[in-house]
Amino acid sequence: MTERFTKAAARNIFYGGSLFFFATFVALTALSHNYIVNTGTDEKTLSDAVTRGKHVWEKNSCINCHTLLGEGAYFAPELGNVWLRYGGDKDPESAVLALKGWMAAQPSGIEGRRQMPQFNLTDAEVEDLAAFLEWTSRINTQNWPPKLSG
Numbered sequence: 001m002t003e004r005f006t007k008a009a010a011r012n013i014f015y016g017g018s019l020f021f022f023a024t025f026v027a028l029t030a031l032s033h034n035y036i037v038n039t040g041t042d043e044k045t046l047s048d049a050v051t052r053g054k055h056v057w058e059k060n061s062c063i064n065c066h067t068l069l070g071e072g073a074y075f076a077p078e079l080g081n082v083w084l085r086y087g088g089d090k091d092p093e094s095a096v097l098a099l100k101g102w103m104a105a106q107p108s109g110i111e112g113r114r115q116m117p118q119f120n121l122t123d124a125e126v127e128d129l130a131a132f133l134e135w136t137s138r139i140n141t142q143n144w145p146p147k148l149s150g
C-alpha cells in the first residue's frame, strides 16, 4: 500500500461499500417482493374455495404423510400434481369425483400397501380440497417433479 491509502480512504471505502450493498439488497428485496406478488402468486384465481381447501389440508395434517411441491413427509405420494394425475386439467368433474372416491375408500385395507386414514370429510370439504389441489397444480415448478407419478 502506498501512503496515499489514508484512514479517510479506508473509511470511505467502508461506508461506500456498505451503502452500495445495502442499496443492492433493498433493490433485490423489492424485486423479489414484486415478483412474488405479481407473477409468482396466481392471485386472480385464489378463490374462497382454494383458501378453505388449504385450511382443510392444514387442519387434517395431510403434510404429515404427503409432500406438496416436495415439502413434507415422504410416507405417501406427492400431491402437488395429483390433480394432473387424476386428469383434472382435462376433465375437472371426474377428478373431483375421483378424489371423493379416494377419500371415502380409505383406509384401503389392502395388505402390503401403506394405509391412509379415514378423515370423514364432507363433500364440501373434499370439493374445497380439490380446488386447493387444482390451484396448486398450476404453480410453475419448472417441470418438477419430472415424472407425473412423482
Ligand code: HEC
Pocket (backbone or CB within 6 Å): 056, 057, 060, 061, 062, 063, 064, 065, 066, 075, 076, 077, 079, 082, 085, 099, 102, 108, 113, 114, 115, 116, 117, 119, 129
Ligand atoms: C397417515 C398418513 C397419511 C395422511 C395423514 C394422509 N394420507 Fe393421503 N395417502 C397416504 C398413503 C399411504 C397413500 C398411498 C396409499 C396407496 O397407494 O394405497 C395416500 C394417498 C393419497 C392420495 C392418492 C394419491 C395418488 O397419487 O393417487 C390422495 C389424493 C391423498 N392421499 C390425499 C390426502 C389428503 C387430502 C390428506 C389430508 C386430508 C391425506 N391424504 C392425508 C397416507 C396419508
